[in-house]
Amino acid sequence: MDFFDILVRYEVKLWDAVDTALIREGQVSAAQLQALAVIHRHAGAGRVVDVSGSIGITVGAASKLVDRLERDGLIIRLPNPADRRSSLVVLTDAGAAAYDSATRVRNRTLERLLDPEATASASAALATLLDRLEEATAEVDA
Amino acid sequence: MDFFDILVRYEVKLWDAVDTALIREGQVSAAQLQALAVIHRHAGAGRVVDVSGSIGITVGAASKLVDRLERDGLIIRLPNPADRRSSLVVLTDAGAAAYDSATRVRNRTLERLLDPEATASASAALATLLDRLEEATAEVDA
DNA sequence: AAAGATTGACTAATCAATCTTG
DNA sequence: CAAGATTGATTAGTCAATCTTT
Secondary structure, three states: HHHHHHHHHHHHHHHHHHHHHHHHHOOOOHHHHHHHHHHHHHOOOOOOOHHHHOOOOOOOHHHHHHHHHHHOOOOEEEEEOOOOOEEEEEOOOOHHHHHHHHHHHHHHHHHHOOHHHHHHHHHHHHHHHHHHHHHHHHHHOO | OOHHHHHHHHHHHHHHHHHHHHOOOOOOOHHHHHHHHHHHOOOOOOHHHHHHHOOOOOHHHHHHHHHHHHOOOOOEEEEOOOOOOEEEEEEEHHHHHHHHHHHHHHHHHHHOOOOOHHHHHHHHHHHHHHHHHHHHHHHHHO
């Protein structure tokens, strides 16, 4: 297996393990948790386009993902006072609680499945590769 | 960003870069290439369940993926003489050609986007992590 | 014109039910 | 009854068209 195959296989399996653990324990899905994390990080100032950019899905998909989170009562869209084209997406109390408890399950699951040394080494290498990739794709887009 | 976030973000971006390059050059998609690679590796002895297991999708999804490859003339299902429940999935000549040319585009794209040292380091660490993960999930399934 | 967002048509997954063969 | 495979209903993406606001 070359690097690309290992990367893809490992990511798929680890994502699935986290997602399965979340669902089994009655939490939001891994995809929903990813969105809640972005919204949490933006602390009241996040828009749909921020969700889209941070998790690598199209704006249309992000809009629908936010629809579902809103339907489930985890977020609300507030009018953006600075720009009437967009809404600000903010966590409800239920959303903040769901984020906290899902994050705990996620982290507990990862602790169980990861090896500290290999994780640190992979993190460093992937950070280098990510920098290079973001440079390279910025060039192509320009 | 912690390890999980970096891993997911990098995998999504690199997958997208490879998939985009393949499509732009008129090749099969990255998902189809992954399936063709499994079928190629099994050298005439691959079944739908092998495609499913190798690329981490359900058997139902693999059945439909193989349907589409068959519709596009890249593979055919032959009766399995050893087990009448399953078919053997084999590459057609067109499928073998598509596999070869898509693989070249994939590899050229990766050469451009990867850094040799970081790639080697990440490969080693991910291989360790993958072993541990497969052990851990085997335990849970048992 | 460009940016943010939404929506509809389409694609490719999931899960569960079902069928056939081992 | 297990294993391999297929299929239908559902879910969550993509892309392209459209609308509003900057």
